[in-house]
Amino acid sequence: YFKSKKIEYQFGELLCSVFPTLILVMQMIPSLSLLYYYGLMNLDSNLTVKVTGHQWYWSYEFSDIPGLEFDSYMKSLDQLEIGEPRLLEVDNRCVVPCDTNIRFCITSGDVIHSWALPSMSIKLDAMSGILSTLSYSFPVVGIFYGQCSEICGANHSFMPIRLEVT
Numbered sequence: 371y372f373k374s375k376k377i378e379y380q381f382g383e384l385l386c387s388v389f390p391t392l393i394l395v396m397q398m399i400p401s402l403s404l405l406y407y408y409g410l411m412n413l414d415s416n417l418t419v420k421v422t423g424h425q426w427y428w429s430y431e432f433s434d435i436p437g438l439e440f441d442s443y444m445k446s447l448d449q450l451e452i453g454e455p456r457l458l459e460v461d462n463r464c465v466v467p468c469d470t471n472i473r474f475c476i477t478s479g480d481v482i483h484s485w486a487l488p489s490m491s492i493k494l495d496a497m498s499g500i501l502s503t504l505s506y507s508f509p510v511v512g513i514f515y516g517q518c519s520e521i522c523g524a525n526h527s528f529m530p531i532r533l534e535v536t
Contacts, residue, residue, distance in 0.1 A: 415473035415505055417466065423476070423483030423496040423518065426525035430464050433475075444528050458515045458530045465534045468511050476502045484520035487533060493519060508535040 418433040424441075431439035445459045466472055476485050478496040486493040494502045518529035 415471045417470055418473045418475060419464070419466065420475045420477070421464075421485055421496070423478045423480075423485065423522070423529070425480050425523050426518075426529050428485070428529065428531060429479075430462075442532070444530050455515065457528065458517070458532065460530055460532045463532045463534050465536060466508065468508050468535050471505055471507045474504045474506065476504070481522045482520050483518045483522050483529070485516070485531060486519040487514050487516035487531060489514050489516075492516075495520065511535050 420431040420433055422429040422431070427441055427443045429439065429441050440462045442460045442462045442464065444457065445454070445461055447456065449461070450456065450459060474485075474494065476494045476496045477500065478498045480498060482498075483496040484493060485496055490506075490508070492504065492506065494504055496502065512535055514531075514533045514535065516531035516533070518526055518531075520526070522529070
């Protein structure tokens with residue numbers, strides 16, 4: 371009596387182990403091919419922009435253009451011109467070309483930041499010592515605003531991003 375029950379349970383345990391394993395393998399194969407494809411996509415870029423988050427401003431460096439690097443601070447109320455959005459306008463704008471594969475390399479110089487452009491569905495965390503990369507081609511010309519979306523200190527809400535696509 372006990373021997374036959376033990377065999378039945380072993381078959382059930384075998385099914386409960388093999389079936390989920392097969393499902394995971396079936397999910398893993400397409401995921402690995404997509405991961406490999408996205409890795410290759412990052413290598414094929416026409417322009418590389420390194421973005422570094424600091425408390426409480428962004429630094430931009432165009433690696434393909436020697437000497438082109440600048441800091442981008444939020445404009446104060448007395449610096450704003452008529453029609454410029456409050457808390458979103460910066461003194462130095464990042465300008466990138468349209469329909470060009472651009473690789474953004476994002477890191478931090480101090481605490482954790484997050485470089486986010488919600489209108490383009492872009493959000494990358496910037497961590498000290500880690501280089502997060504994103505390849506993106508902007509399909510439309512325009513001005514896109516964003517902010518640091520990680521609580522990085524007292525002036526966290528004063529880290530705007532203005533990306534101008536020409």
